[in-house]
Amino acid sequence: MAENGIVIKPMDQFIVKPLFGGDMVSWYTPTNVTLWMALTVLAATAMMVYGSRGRAVVPTRAQSVAELTYSFIYKMVEDVAGRDAVRFFPYIMTVFLFVLFANLLGLIPFAFTTTSHIAVTAVLALTVFISVTALGFILHGTKFLKLFWVDSAPLPLRPVLALIEVISYFVRPVSHSIRLAGAMMAGHAVAKVFAGFAAALGAAFFLPILAVTALYALELLVAVIQAYVFTILTCVYLKDALHPAH
Amino acid sequence: MADPAQDAVGMPQLDFTTFPNQIFWLIVAMIALYLILSRVALPQISAVLADRRGAITNDIAAAEEAKQKAAAAEEAYHKALANARAEAGRIVDQARAEIQQELDVQMAKAEAEIAARSAESEKRIREIRESAMDMVAEVAKDTTREVLGVFDVKADARTVNAAVTARLKQGGTA
Amino acid sequence: MEGDLVQMGAYIGAGLACLGMGGAGIGVGHVAGNYLAGALRNPSAAPGQTAFLFIGIAFAEALGIFSFLVALLLMFAV
Numbered sequence: 001m002a003e004n005g006i007v008i009k010p011m012d013q014f015i016v017k018p019l020f021g022g023d024m025v026s027w028y029t030p031t032n033v034t035l036w037m038a039l040t041v042l043a044a045t046a047m048m049v050y051g052s053r054g055r056a057v058v059p060t061r062a063q064s065v066a067e068l069t070y071s072f073i074y075k076m077v078e079d080v081a082g083r084d085a086v087r088f089f090p091y092i093m094t095v096f097l098f099v100l101f102a103n104l105l106g107l108i109p110f111a112f113t114t115t116s117h118i119a120v121t122a123v124l125a126l127t128v129f130i131s132v133t134a135l136g137f138i139l140h141g142t143k144f145l146k147l148f149w150v151d152s153a154p155l156p157l158r159p160v161l162a163l164i165e166v167i168s169y170f171v172r173p174v175s176h177s178i179r180l181a182g183a184m185m186a187g188h189a190v191a192k193v194f195a196g197f198a199a200a201l202g203a204a205f206f207l208p209i210l211a212v213t214a215l216y217a218l219e220l221l222v223a224v225i226q227a228y229v230f231t232i233l234t235c236v237y238l239k240d241a242l243h244p245a246h
Numbered sequence: 247m248a249d250p251a252q253d254a255v256g257m258p259q260l261d262f263t264t265f266p267n268q269i270f271w272l273i274v275a276m277i278a279l280y281l282i283l284s285r286v287a288l289p290q291i292s293a294v295l296a297d298r299r300g301a302i303t304n305d306i307a308a309a310e311e312a313k314q315k316a317a318a319a320e321e322a323y324h325k326a327l328a329n330a331r332a333e334a335g336r337i338v339d340q341a342r343a344e345i346q347q348e349l350d351v352q353m354a355k356a357e358a359e360i361a362a363r364s365a366e367s368e369k370r371i372r373e374i375r376e377s378a379m380d381m382v383a384e385v386a387k388d389t390t391r392e393v394l395g396v397f398d399v400k401a402d403a404r405t406v407n408a409a410v411t412a413r414l415k416q417g418g419t420a
Numbered sequence: 421m422e423g424d425l426v427q428m429g430a431y432i433g434a435g436l437a438c439l440g441m442g443g444a445g446i447g448v449g450h451v452a453g454n455y456l457a458g459a460l461r462n463p464s465a466a467p468g469q470t471a472f473l474f475i476g477i478a479f480a481e482a483l484g485i486f487s488f489l490v491a492l493l494l495m496f497a498v
Contacts, residue, residue, distance in 0.1 A: 011257060011496060016264040027266035037275035044279055048287035055294050057301055063294070070291045080471060090284040098279055118259045119268040124276075175482045182485035185259065185492070229478040232471055257496040 444484020
């Protein structure tokens with residue numbers, strides 16, 4: 001990891017530190033996690049509440065951003081999960097805005113990316129997984145298990161398929177959470193590594209800086225797409241709970 | 247890896263001592279954001295969207311109504327035009343019929359007058375002719391008497407008259 | 421000496437795990453390419469299928485991220 005005496009520590013940016021000194025991180029300590037989550041909530045609130053405060057019939061720029069986000073997620077819930085999923089729309093909107101702003105704020109230099117932590121994404125994914133499974137059983141009872149029993153397949157294949165379906169069902173929260181955390185972590189770590197190269201290369205420092213610039217643009221795209229993907233997968237899982245028939 | 251508190255030992259993501267802290271603050275943040283969104287932001291935006299949809303629907307309805315009104319007005323105009331045309335035609339017909347009637351009356355009157363006059367004329371012609379015939383008979387009687395007087399034939403007036411009258415009747419009017 | 425060997429194995433394993441990203445790249449390219457081919461054949465149906473495009477890309481990409489995660493674990497956690 002050391003080159004010309006310069007040590008690149010790509011993972012340091014993910015350390016959880018208490019805000020007001022000390023080493024102890026107990027469950028209530030205000031840490032950089034607290035700070036950046038608060039900023040995420042503030043940013044989302046600013047966009048959705050402050051932007052649309054005018055309630056104008058002909059929207060201002062900020063208001064139409066808020067309205068477009070609203071309509072975009074609303075349409076996604078309606079299209080992917082069905083009309084009766086609209087009652088879960090506020091929660092899905094919350095998840096989308098939280099992930100989106102956590103990702104975007106994490107791209108600010110020296111920022112802390114809350115969504116790069118598996119603890120955070122795992123809680124988000126497990127919340128979706130547990131509530132969707134519970135909802136499936138509440139709405140459909142044992143019929144929900146038909147999700148795993150592929151009626152259209154030939155009978156001998158069905159137990160095998162059921163096993164695969166069950167495994168893929170339980171892998172869902174894992175991939176759901178690790179995708180987001182992994183994508184965030186990977187982008188930030190790679191950016192940090194390239195930035196370290198810039199310090200190590202001396203005269204050719206501009207090459208890694210160009211690379212970091214390009215990477216930053218890609219990361220902006222990834223930040224938005226990961227938020228979108230996280231939300232749309234939530235909708236897909238929700239659809240399975242509401243309409244378990246294949 | 248000099249300062250364990252500042253350096254990442256392995257992956258910070260797998261430092262389980264920070265998990266309760268992150269999960270706690272995540273839950274706090276999510277609940278806060280959920281409440282803000284579901285209580286304030288989303289109803290506000292959906293109200294605005296509904297308002298706009300309502301306004302657009304109203305405008306479309308108003309436009310539709312105006313269009314219908316215009317169509318109705320056009321129809322009324324056409325109807326009035328057709329009525330006026332029919333009225334005009336009727337008046338023309340009536341006038342024509344009146345004139346015809348008048349004309350007929352006048353014609354009949356004229357014809358009657360003409361007939362009366364021609365009848366009178368004929369009557370007078372007949373009278374004239376008859377008086378002429380009488381005068382011819384008178385002249386013939388007088389002439390006959392004179393002629394008889396010249397020839398010294400004594401004849402009474404009655405005989406002469408009868409003879410002339412018979413002769414006239416026999417010879418006709420020619 | 422023994423620790424160095426373990427570390428060498430871990431680093432070699434991390435490098436090998438990165439091969440998995442190539443597979444994810446192929447998968448993502450396949451999804452996007454097939455979407456584009458379909459979209460060019462029937463452009464009117466394309467906008468309705470972008471959601472499936474992203475879902476497909478997400479599934480393909482997740483596996484690449486798993487391999488990245490294995491590499492990270494080998495480098496930092498083992």
